[in-house]
Structures are given as C-alpha cells and as structure tokens.
Amino acid sequence: MGVLNVTHNSFSDGGSYLDHEVAVAHGKHLRDQGADIVDVGGESTRPGAERVAAEVEAERVLPVVRELSRAGVPVSVDTMRAEIAVAAVREGAVLVNDVSGGLADPEMAAAVADAGVPWILMHWRGHSRDMNSLAVYTDVVSEVRAELSARVEDALAAGVSEDALVLDPGLGFAKNAEHDWRLLRALETFLDMGPAVLVGASRKRFLGSALADSAGTPRPASGRDVATAAVSALAAERGAWAVRVHDVRASLDAVTVAAHWQHGGSER
Numbered sequence: 001m002g003v004l005n006v007t008h009n010s011f012s013d014g015g016s017y018l019d020h021e022v023a024v025a026h027g028k029h030l031r032d033q034g035a036d037i038v039d040v041g042g043e044s045t046r047p048g049a050e051r052v053a054a055e056v057e058a059e060r061v062l063p064v065v066r067e068l069s070r071a072g073v074p075v076s077v078d079t080m081r082a083e084i085a086v087a088a089v090r091e092g093a094v095l096v097n098d099v100s101g102g103l104a105d106p107e108m109a110a111a112v113a114d115a116g117v118p119w120i121l122m123h124w125r126g127h128s129r130d131m132n133s134l135a136v137y138t139d140v141v142s143e144v145r146a147e148l149s150a151r152v153e154d155a156l157a158a159g160v161s162e163d164a165l166v167l168d169p170g171l172g173f174a175k176n177a178e179h180d181w182r183l184l185r186a187l188e189t190f191l192d193m194g195p196a197v198l199v200g201a202s203r204k205r206f207l208g209s210a211l212a213d214s215a216g217t218p219r220p221a222s223g224r225d226v227a228t229a230a231v232s233a234l235a236a237e238r239g240a241w242a243v244r245v246h247d248v249r250a251s252l253d254a255v256t257v258a259a260h261w262q263h264g265g266s267e268r
C-alpha cells in the first residue's frame, strides 16, 4: 500500500502532493513501483495536527481518487468521515482506510456496510491534538487487542462482513516507541484475531529513535526508508496482509527477498 498524502502537514511528506496533478502523477509512480493499492488521504493525522473541514478534505481527495481510479490504479481512501468514504467509493475507491476504526464518525460502519468495500480498522484513541496524552497502557498488546475487538464487534453489528475487515495496531497513534515495538513483536496476536492485518510503520518516529546517532539525535523521517523496508520484510514473513509505506520499491524489494528466503518462490 503506497502512501499518497494530499495534505499540507503530514509528518514526512506534508505539502508535497497538494497539487492534484502532482498527486495523481505520484499515485501512478507508486503503482509503477509495484504498489498493489494507493492510499489517498486529505487530512494529516500527525500528533498535534488540527482537523481539516470536510469540504477541504473532499476537495483534496476526491479529484485524485477519481483520476487515479480512471487510470486503473486501485485506490483506498484514508478518511475518518463517512461522507468522504462514500464519495470516494463513488469515485472508484475500492477500500476505506479509517484510522479511527469507526470511532470518529458513527455513520462510518453503516456507510461501509452499504458500500460493500473492505474496511481497515486501525487502533485509535482520539484525535491527533490529544494523542500523546492517550498513550497510557498497563499492557499495550492486550489493551490494543481488546479495543480492536470492540471495533470489530461494532462493525459486524452494523452489517459489515468479517471478511471485509482489516485490522491495524495503529503504530504511533496514542503509542510511544516502546509501545510500537511491543505491538510489532506481538504481531501474531493480531493475526490470530482472524481478519487480515495491515502494518503502518513507514518513516514513523519509533524508527527514528531506534536509528538515533551517537548524540542521541533521532534519524530524520527522510532517512527511515531502509528501516521501514526491514519492518515490511519482517511483517510479511509473519503473515501481514499489507504494509502501508511511502517508499514502495524499497519495501517491495524487502518483501520479495523475505518471500524468496521463506518459500524460494517469487510470490509476494
């Protein structure tokens, strides 16, 4: 899953793709690099980010979803708003990626059930503004699992079919670096829940901290693509359904190496 943030302030690529033509060209580039799907988002979810109005999100996302879909690029829409999800599916999006797992918009579950498209339920505890204060756990793995289970139950109750669900531990969302590593170490816990699992580690802060220099300065986001590819290979080896990444080629190469090591074949 290639990341296409049509935003002004996403943490690692904010502002690069606000222009629709540039965004569409980048989406096609991600597809050409081997992305199976391009994830189009119009609202930054970085810690501390303020929300953008629905009209702004729609204006950013829908033309890009439309153009990429028409060009034959499979697109997911990264949104917490049911109205945006419905409009994006109408424009050709084939999956809804909801970082709030249905919590931000009570209309989302019914909208996704009605649209009949896959729905990524990411673990989330609140909007970016409050995110760091929400990173408090006794046992992050069991609590994230329990909170994701509740999201699954609500989705099923709204009529979403279980095979349409994808789970995501929500790395960096109300989690500190230690929480993120614990969640990755326990990936099988989430795989055992039943639905497919997506991992979104790309260029995130916990990777920067792990790669800090001798002075303790974290590696900048632009220098985290190799680390991201390593996570992608390890996640793929453990059975993750997808990884959501900025540098598709690096992760696809790493996942291909993992597949050859494991199976000797070329399947990804």
Ligand SMILES: Nc1nc2ncc(COP(=O)(O)O)nc2c(=O)[nH]1
Residues within 6 Å of the ligand: 003, 005, 010, 011, 012, 044, 045, 046, 078, 097, 098, 099, 120, 122, 168, 170, 171, 198, 199, 200, 201, 202, 244
């Ligand atoms: N499913 C899913 N969606 C996401 N959307 C945005 C971001 C924030 O990262 P970005 O600003 O680089 O897009 N991370 C995720 C994630 O981890 N999982």
